[in-house]
Amino acid sequence: MGQKVRNPESIRDLTSEELQGVLSGVGASAGKALPQRVKIVEVGPRDGLQNEKTLVPTEVKIHLIDMLSEAGLPVIEATSFVSPEWVPQMADQVEVMKGINRRPGVSYPVLTPNLKGFQAAVKAGAAEVAIFGAASELFSKKNINCSVDESLQRFEEVTKAAKEAGVRVRGYVSCVLGCPYEGQVSPDKVAQVAKRLYSMGCYEISLGDTIGVGTPGGMAELLEAVSREVPVDALAVHCHDTYGQALANILIALQMGISVVDSSVAGLGGCPYAQGASGNVATEDVVYMLHGLGIQTGVDLPKLMDAGAFICRSLNRKTSSKVAQATCKL
Amino acid sequence: FLATVLLHLHCLLFRRALTHEYPEFVKIVEVGPRDGLQNEKEMVPTGVKIQLIDMLSETGLSVIEATSFVSSKWVPQMADHTEVLQAIHRSSHVRYPVLTPNMHGFQDAVAAGATEVAVFGSASETFSRKNINCSIDESILRFEEVICTAKQRQIPVRGYVSCALGCPYEGPIESTKVAEVVKRLYELGCYEVSLGDTIGVGTPGSMAKMLHSVKKEVPSSALAVHCHDTYGQALANILTALQMGICTVDSSVAGLGGCPYAQGASGNVSTEDVLYMLHGMGIKTGVDLSKVIEAGDFICKALNRKTNSKVAQARGDYSVHCHMKKINT
Numbered sequence: 001m002g003q004k005v006r007n008p009e010s011i012r013d014l015t016s017e018e019l020q021g022v023l024s025g026v027g028a029s030a031g032k033a034l035p036q037r038v039k040i041v042e043v044g045p046r047d048g049l050q051n052e053k054t055l056v057p058t059e060v061k062i063h064l065i066d067m068l069s070e071a072g073l074p075v076i077e078a079t080s081f082v083s084p085e086w087v088p089q090m091a092d093q094v095e096v097m098k099g100i101n102r103r104p105g106v107s108y109p110v111l112t113p114n115l116k117g118f119q120a121a122v123k124a125g126a127a128e129v130a131i132f133g134a135a136s137e138l139f140s141k142k143n144i145n146c147s148v149d150e151s152l153q154r155f156e157e158v159t160k161a162a163k164e165a166g167v168r169v170r171g172y173v174s175c176v177l178g179c180p181y182e183g184q185v186s187p188d189k190v191a192q193v194a195k196r197l198y199s200m201g202c203y204e205i206s207l208g209d210t211i212g213v214g215t216p217g218g219m220a221e222l223l224e225a226v227s228r229e230v231p232v233d234a235l236a237v238h239c240h241d242t243y244g245q246a247l248a249n250i251l252i253a254l255q256m257g258i259s260v261v262d263s264s265v266a267g268l269g270g271c272p273y274a275q276g277a278s279g280n281v282a283t284e285d286v287v288y289m290l291h292g293l294g295i296q297t298g299v300d301l302p303k304l305m306d307a308g309a310f311i312c313r314s315l316n317r318k319t320s321s322k323v324a325q326a327t328c329k330l
Numbered sequence: 331f332l333a334t335v336l337l338h339l340h341c342l343l344f345r346r347a348l349t350h351e352y353p354e355f356v357k358i359v360e361v362g363p364r365d366g367l368q369n370e371k372e373m374v375p376t377g378v379k380i381q382l383i384d385m386l387s388e389t390g391l392s393v394i395e396a397t398s399f400v401s402s403k404w405v406p407q408m409a410d411h412t413e414v415l416q417a418i419h420r421s422s423h424v425r426y427p428v429l430t431p432n433m434h435g436f437q438d439a440v441a442a443g444a445t446e447v448a449v450f451g452s453a454s455e456t457f458s459r460k461n462i463n464c465s466i467d468e469s470i471l472r473f474e475e476v477i478c479t480a481k482q483r484q485i486p487v488r489g490y491v492s493c494a495l496g497c498p499y500e501g502p503i504e505s506t507k508v509a510e511v512v513k514r515l516y517e518l519g520c521y522e523v524s525l526g527d528t529i530g531v532g533t534p535g536s537m538a539k540m541l542h543s544v545k546k547e548v549p550s551s552a553l554a555v556h557c558h559d560t561y562g563q564a565l566a567n568i569l570t571a572l573q574m575g576i577c578t579v580d581s582s583v584a585g586l587g588g589c590p591y592a593q594g595a596s597g598n599v600s601t602e603d604v605l606y607m608l609h610g611m612g613i614k615t616g617v618d619l620s621k622v623i624e625a626g627d628f629i630c631k632a633l634n635r636k637t638n639s640k641v642a643q644a645r646g647d648y649s650v651h652c653h654m655k656k657i658n659t
Binding site: 212214215216217218220241242243244245247248250251252255271277278282285288289291292293294321322323325326 | 350530532533534535536559560561562563565566568569570589595596600603606607609610611612639640641643644646
């Protein structure tokens with residue numbers, strides 16, 4: 001371990017005209033160059049660990065977050081202020097918030113499903129929170145026991161309070177490319193929910209392919225619809241790799257102007273709807289692709305891989321990152 | 331050959347999908363039985379190989395690389411090449427190319443009934459020397475013999491170029507070098523040249539750059555991509571290739587065939603995952619995904635290993651995902 005990942009051919013050595021020529025060959029009529037910089041939102045400590053079967057000790061969580069901070073990630077979702085009755089893995093939320101070493105310039109958002117959670121989060125020192133809507137009625141009912149509208153009303157309480165407290169709010173929309181109960185989801189429905197979250201005051205909306213069924217065509221269609229309602233700079237993609245489509249979907253999203261990508265170190269967090277299937281896309285694999293494209297992320301890949309190796313040892317599981325699997329033996 | 335024209339007809343049709351143009355049809359070249367099994371640690375009984383190929387023949391795949399006529403000293407897993415080729419049930423809709431590294435292999439292949447062959451060049455000198463013990467130039471001279479003889483016998487020849495996006499010994503490979511080797515194979519008479527990212531290090535940027543150079547020398551209709559998923563980049567690289575007009579993709583059922591250069595790492599991209607992406611994009615392949623999953627299931631049981639295909643892993647839980655079949659079959 002600790003060997004540098006070789007990324008033999010990057011387009012950094014092209015002149016800028018050659019680069020534009022090549023990239024515009026990729027998606028001839030896209031009319032948009034790839035972003036020069038992409039912000040990675042690391043969801044491993046929350047979305048990842050929340051969906052792991054093994055319960056992780058608080059010190060391990062704290063150490064993981066600290067290692068991720070050292071790896072240069074600009075945003076690290078630290079924990080969730082949801083009732084420990086529902087999500088026991090996040091019961092140590094306050095301890096984690098208080099125990100982590102907060103790096104200057106790094107943001108540590110936490111999930112807050114309602115006003116109560118929000119208040120507890122702020123008390124524990126949170127400076128940014130996140131709220132989760134769904135684009136599917138059935139999923140909303142099954143997941144948080146209320147309709148999409150009802151959930152948005154609940155969130156409005158949070159965004160109002162957050163505004164007053166000077167706390168930033170990130171919005172998530174789940175099931176954007178398919179729902180385990182409803183099947184197909186209309187891009188217009190997603191756009192509506194995203195628009196409402198944005199109008200309420202969310203500075204960014206992350207579009208989640210919750211069960212990983214999306215493919216590049218669907219992703220392009222979705223982003224076309226949503227970007228009519230929410231500026232593309234305020235959008236992020238949260239792709240699951242359950243069907244191996246995540247990187248292809250992320251690439252299309254970049255081609256359509258998205259410059260914020262959610263991912264999870266070591267691909268932590270299986271898919272709760274398909275046993276044994278993978279879930280979150282691995283941050284290492286995303287960073288490998290972005291760096292290969294000459295896109296800056298600020299992330300130190302070897303340090304990130306160290307963090308991934310650490311958490312996998314603690315969880316006694318293999319990494320889901322292909323980059324991590326490949327480089328450890330070379 | 332008229333046959334050659336027909337082989338590339340599908341590349342003429344493109345469809346615009348929002349901001350990009352994609353081929354209407356993509357031809358999948360299934361390399362599991364050869365490239366896949368050759369790189370598996372377990373030796374596979376001949377009967378199992380034959381059954382795998384027969385199952386794949388029923389899926390709608392139009393090209394299935396059956397075996398390799400290379401010396402069994404070097405590649406013991408392919409020692410039963412004659413038996414395999416003679417025992418498989420050859421579907422009239424399917425072509426069964428076999429690898430032939432030299433004239434000796436070619437003659438054996440023809441004697442065994444081969445009607446299509448493949449030759450393997452490299453874009454890296456060091457890789458060529460380490461892999462087949464000669465320089466790129468020497469290897470091409472060897473292939474020239476094979477290709478000429480094949481032409482006389484009206485046997486189509488497919489060319490492969492390995493290390494197209496990077497070499498385990500040399501590191502980065504100049505895209506102009508790749509283009510040079512591809513051009514030589516094409517001009518010698520290969521009807522198609524498959525560009526192999528042998529160690530899977532490529533990313534969409536390096537894929538685009540390489541294809542940009544290669545397309546200057548050889549028409550896209552005569553090109554294919556053979557992406558390895560060692561770093562998880564395969565589908566993104568394939569997507570890039572499609573955006574650049576490539577319409578033939580190599581893949582391996584269940585992602586058979588690990589990477590020989592990084593132990594434990596994955597190798598070939600899974601046919602199931604490629605199909606899932608293509609079908610989801612509305613691109614036709616003629617292949618039945620469920621049947622490929624079944625073939626993958628079969629070979630994984632026989633090899634006593636888990637599938638590398640994420641689609642196969644996810645689809646394992648049919649009850650939850652049954653409505654997903656409506657979206658992406």
